[in-house]
Amino acid sequence: MINKINPQAEIGFDVPAVPGMTESEVQTPCLIVDLDRLEYNLKKMADLIAPFNVSLRAHAKMHKSVDVALLQLTIGQASGICCQKVSEAEVFFRAGITDILITNQVCDARKISRLAGLAASGCRISVCVDDMRNVAMLSEEARKQNTQIHCLVELDCGAGRCGVLNVAQVVELASAIDAAHCLVFEGLQAYQGRIQHETDYGLRQKVMKDVIAKVKDCRDTLAAAELSCRVVSGGGTGTFLFEAASGVFTEVQCGSYAFMDADYGRVHNREGARLDQSEWANALFLLTSVMSTALDGHAVCDAGLKVQSVDSGLPVIFDHDDITYITCSDEHGVIRDKDNKLKINDKLRLVPGHCDPTCNLHDWYVCVRDGKVEALWPVSARGKAW
Amino acid sequence: MINKINPQAEIGFDVPAVPGMTESEVQTPCLIVDLDRLEYNLKKMADLIAPFNVSLRAHAKMHKSVDVALLQLTIGQASGICCQKVSEAEVFFRAGITDILITNQVCDARKISRLAGLAASGCRISVCVDDMRNVAMLSEEARKQNTQIHCLVELDCGAGRCGVLNVAQVVELASAIDAAHCLVFEGLQAYQGRIQHETDYGLRQKVMKDVIAKVKDCRDTLAAAELSCRVVSGGGTGTFLFEAASGVFTEVQCGSYAFMDADYGRVHNREGARLDQSEWANALFLLTSVMSTALDGHAVCDAGLKVQSVDSGLPVIFDHDDITYITCSDEHGVIRDKDNKLKINDKLRLVPGHCDPTCNLHDWYVCVRDGKVEALWPVSARGKAW
Numbered sequence: 001m002i003n004k005i006n007p008q009a010e011i012g013f014d015v016p017a018v019p020g021m022t023e024s025e026v027q028t029p030c031l032i033v034d035l036d037r038l039e040y041n042l043k044k045m046a047d048l049i050a051p052f053n054v055s056l057r058a059h060a061k062m063h064k065s066v067d068v069a070l071l072q073l074t075i076g077q078a079s080g081i082c083c084q085k086v087s088e089a090e091v092f093f094r095a096g097i098t099d100i101l102i103t104n105q106v107c108d109a110r111k112i113s114r115l116a117g118l119a120a121s122g123c124r125i126s127v128c129v130d131d132m133r134n135v136a137m138l139s140e141e142a143r144k145q146n147t148q149i150h151c152l153v154e155l156d157c158g159a160g161r162c163g164v165l166n167v168a169q170v171v172e173l174a175s176a177i178d179a180a181h182c183l184v185f186e187g188l189q190a191y192q193g194r195i196q197h198e199t200d201y202g203l204r205q206k207v208m209k210d211v212i213a214k215v216k217d218c219r220d221t222l223a224a225a226e227l228s229c230r231v232v233s234g235g236g237t238g239t240f241l242f243e244a245a246s247g248v249f250t251e252v253q254c255g256s257y258a259f260m261d262a263d264y265g266r267v268h269n270r271e272g273a274r275l276d277q278s279e280w281a282n283a284l285f286l287l288t289s290v291m292s293t294a295l296d297g298h299a300v301c302d303a304g305l306k307v308q309s310v311d312s313g314l315p316v317i318f319d320h321d322d323i324t325y326i327t328c329s330d331e332h333g334v335i336r337d338k339d340n341k342l343k344i345n346d347k348l349r350l351v352p353g354h355c356d357p358t359c360n361l362h363d364w365y366v367c368v369r370d371g372k373v374e375a376l377w378p379v380s381a382r383g384k385a386w
Numbered sequence: 387m388i389n390k391i392n393p394q395a396e397i398g399f400d401v402p403a404v405p406g407m408t409e410s411e412v413q414t415p416c417l418i419v420d421l422d423r424l425e426y427n428l429k430k431m432a433d434l435i436a437p438f439n440v441s442l443r444a445h446a447k448m449h450k451s452v453d454v455a456l457l458q459l460t461i462g463q464a465s466g467i468c469c470q471k472v473s474e475a476e477v478f479f480r481a482g483i484t485d486i487l488i489t490n491q492v493c494d495a496r497k498i499s500r501l502a503g504l505a506a507s508g509c510r511i512s513v514c515v516d517d518m519r520n521v522a523m524l525s526e527e528a529r530k531q532n533t534q535i536h537c538l539v540e541l542d543c544g545a546g547r548c549g550v551l552n553v554a555q556v557v558e559l560a561s562a563i564d565a566a567h568c569l570v571f572e573g574l575q576a577y578q579g580r581i582q583h584e585t586d587y588g589l590r591q592k593v594m595k596d597v598i599a600k601v602k603d604c605r606d607t608l609a610a611a612e613l614s615c616r617v618v619s620g621g622g623t624g625t626f627l628f629e630a631a632s633g634v635f636t637e638v639q640c641g642s643y644a645f646m647d648a649d650y651g652r653v654h655n656r657e658g659a660r661l662d663q664s665e666w667a668n669a670l671f672l673l674t675s676v677m678s679t680a681l682d683g684h685a686v687c688d689a690g691l692k693v694q695s696v697d698s699g700l701p702v703i704f705d706h707d708d709i710t711y712i713t714c715s716d717e718h719g720v721i722r723d724k725d726n727k728l729k730i731n732d733k734l735r736l737v738p739g740h741c742d743p744t745c746n747l748h749d750w751y752v753c754v755r756d757g758k759v760e761a762l763w764p765v766s767a768r769g770k771a772w
Binding site for chain 1: 402411413414415416447470471490491493494496497516517519520540542546547548549550551555579675676677678679680681684686688691692693695696697713714715716717718720730731740742743746747748749769771772
């Protein structure tokens with residue numbers, strides 16, 4: 001199941017590791033994927049949603065990895081994947097994944113042409129829409145390329161980003177899509193991005209109750225107008241059990257559950273337990289080495305801003321509670337180590353603050369099992385932002 | 387002077403633009419380098435330090451671009467470059483740059499082997515040292531590869547990162563380097579990273595006065611011990627004129643001046659003027675497109691956390707004071723646009739909050755002059771973190 005085809009490359013310059021190495025030999029800083037933990041998370045998600053009438057459309061924007069996506073589709077029982085950008089979808093389609101939802105607007109003419117090109121090449125492609133002119137552009141290009149594009153109307157659920165606000169706008173857009181040549185009205189995109197990382201379970205529950213009521217209202221109004229939703233899609237790692245149990249959503253779009261990160265780790269589940277100590281295992285680590293211990297009471301490691309995003313807080317040092325990562329600059333992390341225990345070349349596993357933008361900084365996942373490198377996976381869609 | 391060799395690639399999938407396009411046709415989000423402004427900054431730096439007895443060793447960690455580095459060495463009159471990582475130095479040496487200072491510790495055995503490999507291949511390589519065991523490791527490997535490594539003792543100047551704290555430690559390290567086989571004691575690395583972005587000129591001046599006194603003391607004590615410093619290196623875009631005028635430093639290590647960013651823009655010069663309205667021109671932009679205007683009073687653009695680092699604040703919208711970039715998520719930026727002026731597919735130039743980690747997210751610089759794409763430059767050492 002694990003892709004073990006490995007690149008022929010120069011260790012250090014091109015790749016941080018080769019299979020067979022021990023974790024202590026890996027060149028740092030780099031990303032480590034703990035395969036046992038990843039597989040645990042993928043199976044756990046399948047188990048958690050099994051009681052409900054929803055499928056998992058795994059969000060590949062998080063990991064940007066063909067290898068992880070293929071595992072999600074097999075052992076994770078996902079029905080398809082989500083992407084955020086056309087260029088990401090191109091990477092995953094080239095790897096043989098043929099059912100892709102772009103959970104985003106595609107407005108630029110050249111990008112719309114590439115989107116239609118994916119559909120014309122045999123990809124079942126869906127995209128989100130919140131603008132009437134965009135409907136016309138998508139339709140025109142799909143007709144030009146003699147293909148079909150599936151469209152979800154995006155409803156703003158309180159995230160204050162893309163999506164229309166009210167039912168009347170949803171119906172107007174859905175009708176336009178339904179009437180447009182070569183477009184298929186597929187249903188609704190309803191993702192509350194802002195509430196995913198709220199640590200308090202009760203608050204997430206309260207917000208999601210309103211979101212679900214609003215989405216149900218839209219779905220029912222559309223059905224009354226003979227615009228039935230084949231798909232109602234939404235839900236992330238922080239809320240997906242609400243969507244799954246709603247009877248309204250048909251699929252969930254979780255991404256972070258596969259790897260986890262420090263910020264999601266602090267979120268509490270219904271029993272008040274942290275997600276990283278209950279539902280999910282930390283499977284993604286930023287491996288770093290100590291490079292200076294010159295100053296008393298602290299050590300400097302080689303993992304700074306160029307190998308992680310600190311937008312959601314600093315990384316947490318895994319499996320150590322006597323040392324703390326306290327500041328981050330371009331190339332360095334400073335670790336408080338009051339007893340001066342750390343030595344130069346000591347290696348530490350960091351749990352990144354936020355997995356998505358951290359993964360996007362790296363070219364490789366070094367996949368480890370039982371302390372040994374088992375495979376090297378490219379971050380296939382790294383940098384694919386267009 | 388401008389490298390105009392252009393990649394043969396698929397627009398959109400592989401590259402965001404090709405030469406001859408207008409800026410409005412470029413696929414977003416991507417980095418734009420305004421060539422007139424870049425050339426202005428490079429010449430300006432040469433002019434600013436000309437009165438002083440210092441050279442510029444331009445810091446290539448900022449742009450990670452062979453093309454920019456070569457311009458710095460030619461029209462910018464730089465004497466060499468700095469890097470932070472061995473893998474970066476490998477990229478620049480392969481491109482023909484033969485005098486490189488790694489302004490960082492290199493401690494891992496495999497990295498030390500690669501460092502010595504650069505020296506053995508004809509690169510004049512210098513590295514920073516703050517640990518006695520590291521001296522022994524560097525010496526052993528240089529001897530094994532029958533080459534020489536130049537070493538600067540790093541002095542902590544208040545940044546609280548790498549470097550030793552006091553003169554006695556500096557002398558001890560310098561003596562050990564001097565006595566070690568195949569190592570050359572080169573001088574001092576003294577960079578006050580923490581004060582570079584302090585906006586207040588008077589505060590920077592005060593801190594730098596103490597730094598310069600401490601560095602002078604070290605240099606003089608070393609000279610008295612017959613360990614003379616050929617090089618005293620330090621200084622960034624926020625402080626380099628202090629180092630240049632000190633009579634103590636022999637070279638400055640500026641990086642950000644070439645591109646500038648929003649955070650350095652807010653720093654004031656001695657006349658109280660912002661640096662981006664006096665010394666330096668913003669030459670680096672993140673080009674973004676509006677992709678949703680569904681919600682009243684705001685617009686959503688396609689530049690989020692995956693194309694910029696927000697560690698030093700959000701980006702500033704260039705040349706517009708009626709709209710403001712107010713929040714950033716993985717793939718989106720939300721722009722306050724109270725008069726709903728923005729339309730879908732409108733393009734905006736953003737000035738990134740922090741240039742170094744932003745450049746490291748991208749594969750290409752789209753080089754523009756007079757609104758037209760003149761060249762595409764790879765971000766040659768992107769992701770080279772080892």
